Amino acid sequence: MQTEQTKSPCRLWVGTSGYSYTEWVNAGFYPPGTRSGQMLPLYARTFPITELNFTWYQMPKAAAIERMRRQAPPGFRFAAKLTRTLTHEVDPDQWRGQASQYRDGMAPLVQARQLTAVLLQFPPSFSRAPQNRRYLAALLDELAGLPLAVEFRHASWAADRVFAELERRRTTLVAVDEPALPGLFPRLDLVTNPELFYIRFHGRNARGWRSGNMQMQFDYDYRDEELREWADKIITPMTRQAGSGTIFFNNHVRGQAPKNARRLISQLIEGGLL
Amino acid sequence: MNPYNRSIIHLNVADFAVAVERAVDHRLHERPVIIAPEGAVRAAVYDMSNEAYITGIRKGMALQRAVRLCQDVRILPPHPHRYEQAMRDVLKRALPYSPLIETGEDDGHLFMDATGTGRLFGPPRDVAWRLRRQIKTDLGLDPIWSVAPNKLVAKVATRLVKPDGAYIVSAGEERSLLAPLPVRLVPGIERDDLLRLREFNLTHAFQVAALSLEQLAVPFATRARLLYEAVRGIDPSPVLPVGQKPPQVIADHEFGIDTNDVHTLESVLYGLVEQVGSRLRRRRRVARRIAIVLDYSDGMRRARQVAARPATANDLTLFELARRALQLAWMRRVRIRHLRLIGARLVFPPAQLELFAADQKADEKRSSLIGAIDTVRHRFGHEALRFGRTLAA
Numbered sequence: 159m160q161t162e163q164t165k166s167p168c169r170l171w172v173g174t175s176g177y178s179y180t181e182w183v184n185a186g187f188y189p190p191g192t193r194s195g196q197m198l199p200l201y202a203r204t205f206p207i208t209e210l211n212f213t214w215y216q217m218p219k220a221a222a223i224e225r226m227r228r229q230a231p232p233g234f235r236f237a238a239k240l241t242r243t244l245t246h247e248v249d250p251d252q253w254r255g256q257a258s259q260y261r262d263g264m265a266p267l268v269q270a271r272q273l274t275a276v277l278l279q280f281p282p283s284f285s286r287a288p289q290n291r292r293y294l295a296a297l298l299d300e301l302a303g304l305p306l307a308v309e310f311r312h313a314s315w316a317a318d319r320v321f322a323e324l325e326r327r328r329t330t331l332v333a334v335d336e337p338a339l340p341g342l343f344p345r346l347d348l349v350t351n352p353e354l355f356y357i358r359f360h361g362r363n364a365r366g367w368r369s370g371n372m373q374m375q376f377d378y379d380y381r382d383e384e385l386r387e388w389a390d391k392i393i394t395p396m397t398r399q400a401g402s403g404t405i406f407f408n409n410h411v412r413g414q415a416p417k418n419a420r421r422l423i424s425q426l427i428e429g430g431l432l
Numbered sequence: 433m434n435p436y437n438r439s440i441i442h443l444n445v446a447d448f449a450v451a452v453e454r455a456v457d458h459r460l461h462e463r464p465v466i467i468a469p470e471g472a473v474r475a476a477v478y479d480m481s482n483e484a485y486i487t488g489i490r491k492g493m494a495l496q497r498a499v500r501l502c503q504d505v506r507i508l509p510p511h512p513h514r515y516e517q518a519m520r521d522v523l524k525r526a527l528p529y530s531p532l533i534e535t536g537e538d539d540g541h542l543f544m545d546a547t548g549t550g551r552l553f554g555p556p557r558d559v560a561w562r563l564r565r566q567i568k569t570d571l572g573l574d575p576i577w578s579v580a581p582n583k584l585v586a587k588v589a590t591r592l593v594k595p596d597g598a599y600i601v602s603a604g605e606e607r608s609l610l611a612p613l614p615v616r617l618v619p620g621i622e623r624d625d626l627l628r629l630r631e632f633n634l635t636h637a638f639q640v641a642a643l644s645l646e647q648l649a650v651p652f653a654t655r656a657r658l659l660y661e662a663v664r665g666i667d668p669s670p671v672l673p674v675g676q677k678p679p680q681v682i683a684d685h686e687f688g689i690d691t692n693d694v695h696t697l698e699s700v701l702y703g704l705v706e707q708v709g710s711r712l713r714r715r716r717r718v719a720r721r722i723a724i725v726l727d728y729s730d731g732m733r734r735a736r737q738v739a740a741r742p743a744t745a746n747d748l749t750l751f752e753l754a755r756r757a758l759q760l761a762w763m764r765r766v767r768i769r770h771l772r773l774i775g776a777r778l779v780f781p782p783a784q785l786e787l788f789a790a791d792q793k794a795d796e797k798r799s800s801l802i803g804a805i806d807t808v809r810h811r812f813g814h815e816a817l818r819f820g821r822t823l824a825a
Contacts, residue, residue, distance in 0.1 A: 178602070180437070181550050193437045195604030215557045216598040225608065242561075370562070372554030412551075 185413025218263030361409035442586035448540030455572035584667035606665025719775035
């Protein structure tokens with residue numbers, strides 16, 4: 159084991175996917191009696207970044223985003239999911255207007271330079287069919303200028319031409335840890351954007367993954383060895399290829415995400431990456 | 433459970449009647465649709481699609497005027513049974529998530545208290561989204577939804593995202609959400625309050641929220657507390673459990689041809705009384721309240737009720753009460769399209785006998801007669817024995 163480390167030039171941010179979970183009060187991450195409106199400042203005492211998932215459920219509104227931004231300390235960072243009407247429930251006649259609304263909603267974070275990435279997470283049904291390829295290209299054009307990261311759930315997107323195009327656009331391909339189930343996008347350590355890599359830990363609950371219930375899908379507690387393997391074999395090489403990276407834990411059930419995130423942070427500090 | 437950290441989901445199927453009709457007939461999509469009784473001279477618009485709304489058509493507007501505003505509008509008659517069934521179907525899909533669910537009067541509204549269900553089903557916003565997706569897939573209805581710390585704010589939030597979308601309001605955001613809104617959008621503030629507020633040039637929630645309770649009490653007296661809390665998004669009212677509504681026995685009749693003929697109506701009414709009475713007797717209950725709901729051919733609705741003292745399940749007594757309620761409700765010359773009889777406040781039959789022997793004897797005779805009719809019908813079918821007045825219907 160190394161006793162003296164040189165800190166990596168790659169800037170890393172580790173956090174969780176979402177921060178407003180009442181069950182994290184019971185799990186001990188938040189003090190007893192914490193209300194949902196008080197959670198972000200408390201969360202920011204532990205983590206430097208969060209991934210906003212409410213922006214998937216509803217179109218972000220600039221006023222609400224600004225109010226939220228002010229609750230966090232100045233250096234705090236945000237990643238934000240793209241709204242469902244642009245990834246899961248796309249209306250061919252409406253989506254360009256929706257993209258414009260999304261950009262407006264995110265403006266306070268862009269202006270304050272606190273937006274690390276916009277996460278375009280596509281559903282398992284979004285395969286590499288011609289119409290989906292055309293849509294993705296048009297969507298990336300429409301959102302150009304925002305720091306974009308694309309997460310696929312369908313294995314058909316694992317193709318060299320896709321990676322080359324993402325590289326050309328300097329768009330981040332999200333690396334995922336999830337159950338090894340057939341048809342899912344594989345675990346890859348590709349860096350397609352030299353400015354940013356993006357990793358999401360969903361947990362490895364194979365039984366719950368397709369249950370349709372988030373509490374089962376994301377119910378997983380990573381073992382130290384599993385996190386260590388990621389830190390050594392995947393994250394370390396990725397830090398050599400990008401100027402920054404962000405890592406999120408989505409296994410929110412029973413407060414496992416903040417617990418695992420803190421554990422990974424400790425390991426990254428030990429490895430000289432943080 | 434912390435009462436100030438609740439998660440209330442509000443689902444609202446916009447233009448519910450039209451949405452239900454569209455789920456039945458897909459040809460109605462993306463074209464202006466009005467729900468209104470056809471054929472009546474003074475029919476009024478009961479509901480309309482957004483396409484019709486854009487042309488200037490409004491609820492309650494005379495149908496003739498509405499048709500002038502939008503000549504290619506498709507007019508459909510109201511189908512109350514369809515709307516009730518659709519509401520039951522929506523409720524059925526919501527029930528697995530919480531026992532605390534309140535539905536509106538077949539109007540596509542549903543409140544659900546999802547507080548504390550996160551460990552089972554995940555965050556309330558995800559429950560709301562999944563429920564919406566399920567209702568869309570199964571029923572062809574596409575509700576808008578909100579999640580908020582109370583019913584008042586949840587309702588305002590769904591008003592802000594019409595005709596489609598979603599709104600999540602976190603605890604602590606209630607006041608800032610309401611502040612820029614016109615006071616007419618805040619539930620609970622009634623017409624008289626609005627007129628009084630306008631006299632003080634108070635048009636928006638933030639202006640009213642700037643006043644203290646004492647200041648509001650000067651012009652609004654007992655209404656001051658409600659106003660004070662409403663504009664701040666304070667609403668401690670609970671979401672009532674499913675089934676909290678007291679049980680009722682309901683019978684309906686929709687006239688093939690709208691009528692205002694007394695004999696026809698009373699004939700139909702007796703048929704409804706027989707249905708309600710028979711169901712009450714089978715359940716061994718008596719009704720303490722009899723209500724009539726009339727739907728006129730122009731879309732207007734009127735409801736009246738009378739108390740039954742003592743509570744009864746006897747057809748002959750029920751008919752007298754129902755006829756009295758009908759007379760109270762039937763105040764217009766417009767023909768009637770739909771008649772509903774409700775037996776409410778159901779209780780066990782009273783054990784106490786009538787005070788006077790004559791009344792007691794009359795009661796016994798009525799009970800014996802209805803008992804004998806029930807026995808005959810049970811053996812030979814309902815049509816085996818009919819009252820003369822029902823033959824006219």
